[in-house]
Each structure stands twice: as C-alpha cells, then as structure tokens.
Amino acid sequence: MGMGIKLKIISIIVTLVFVFFVFKFIKKSKIRPSSAILWLTVCAFLLSIPVFEKYYQFISLHLFGMVHTIHFIYIGLIVFLLIYSFYLTIQLNKVSDRVQFLITHTAINEKEIRELKKNEN
C-alpha cells in the first residue's frame, strides 16, 4: 500500500523543516559540518520516500515480504536510530573517560604550579 497525497506533503514539509534546522545549527557552529552530513543523508532519504515510492514498495514487498511500505520505512528508521544511539553511547563513554583524565591531570598540574610559585616566592 502506498502513501496518500496528504502524507507525502507532510513528509516533505517535515523533512524541509528538518533541513532548515540542520543548516541553522551549522551556521551557528552548534553542529560540526562533518556531523551534519549524517543528518543531511537522513533528510535526503526522507525526501526520497515520496519521490521514489514505487521503488520502496518493490523492495518492501519483494525483498522483505512487507505489504505496507510505511512499516518497512518505520522499521528501517528505528533500526538506524538504535544503531546511532548505540554509537553515541560509545562516544559519550569515550568523552567521559577523557573528561575524568583531564580533570585529574589539570588538578595535579595546578598543584605543581602552585608549589613552584610558592618556592619562587
């Protein structure tokens, strides 16, 4: 079963709004352009759904045996988000390791500087 015209329009509008925000955050330097590539790819995928609906219907039905294309797309997006969340958890833990290391070594270095200054005086 295909998407209705209303759903197609909503999908395109939501994607364009998302693209707008991605560009806005790049402009404000809140997202690194390299990180934005991923989200722009997601936008391109979302835009391609109403445009290439027939191809998705074919893949959905013949490769995965799903009658409803929209379910295929939902599952695809959920799998993508799960993988990406897992990747972010790994990155977050790496950052956390580094933050603890930096706090510790800043404190040790600061103590050494303080003592050197005292000895100079």
Added chain:
Amino acid sequence: MKILVAVIAYNEEKNIANTLDDLARNNCGYDIVVIDNGSSDNTHGICEKLGVPYLRHCINTGSPYGTVRSYFDYAGKYNYDIICQFDGDGQHIASELPKIIDPVKNNVADFVIGSRFLQKKGFKSSFLRRIGINLFSFINSSITGRKISDTTSGFKAYGKNVIDYFYKTYKNEIYDINQILLLSFFNGARIMEVPIVMKAREHGASEFNFFRSAAFPVKGLINIMGCLLQGKAR
C-alpha cells in the same frame, strides 16, 4: 615505604579542618593530600591556610569516583607504595588508619577495606543504602571467595600493585565502587577486611540523596556484570 592518605572532600568547609587536625595529631609518618572534588565552598582555602597539599578539581566529576582516579594517578606519579582513602566529612577516625595500612605494609593484603559491620559499634548507614551494601557484599563475597561485609566503605588502603594497575594499565573512567574492588581482584589483588569504627558526619549532607541511594543497587548490579565480562576478557 611511602604512604599517602587521600582525603576526599566536596563542600566540606565545616568538617575539613577537624578532619585534618585529627590526621595531624595521629600521623604515623604518612603524607596527606586533600582531593577537592570541585567544591563551591572554601574547602580548598582551609587546606591552603592549614598548609595541607590539595588537588582541586576544576569541576565536580559528578560522582565521588573521579577523586579515586585522582589519587591513583597522583600516587602513581609520585611513586607511593600505599594509598589510604579517608573521607573529609569527619566520619573516619585517623587513629584507625594503622588497622588498614598494616596488612598492606606487612604484605598480607593489597586491598584492605575498613568495615563498619564487623563489630557492633559506631555509625552504620541509612536503611536504603544498607540494602545496596548487603546485596553488593553478598555478590562480591561470592565472586572473590572472601567474606566482604562493607563493599562501599570509603575507608580503604591499596598496595603498590593496585596503584600501578589503575595508574598504568586501566586508563578508563572509574565510576563504581564494585568496579574498583573487582578489577583489583581480577588483577590479582589480595582482598581483606578489618573492623573499624565510623562516626556520623557532624555538618552537611552526604552526596547520596534519596534518588541516588535508590538507583545505587540497580547501577551497581549492572556495573558488577560489566566487571565480570571485563574480568573474563582478561
């Protein structure tokens, strides 16, 4: 033998002077360093005034375990043979330090826990926290094959091999009390418990509020499972 007593402090301006005074009066030849975990009060100012060395975290590490990383790295860098963890809230008693230092000094143990529960004296802990403590003690005793009654005690001594392991080998984040115990055990540390007495804190509140105390057993259990996986991977 170089011995370091690391005094852990977070917003302890009302307690730290008494704690340091107690340590000075009962000092048996060890160095002292205060680890100030990003206090917003004058904890570091009091240390400065008393002439006690201190490491000041530029921000709070979000949990007390960031201070553990600091004292292991400090002790590793300055080549200490033994470190003792001592709370800056006045709950620990300096005259009890030899009880945890001596087993490490005499090469009987590498990781000594001062347990509040081996004798029926002194301050124990809140009811909610004791649920977690008993649960972890049971699990950790089963894993290590040693009776551990007070996994979460902050009164501990570590020997050279534990210091070197956390300074040179394990560079990742330290985030849990069970993690320190189990990773040390998997690294070959001999674990021992000795009875100690603890006092209730005189001023201020513990970093463990109701929600932290409630989440503590759940997070701890997951962390224990993680440590078992890491231990098996070694």
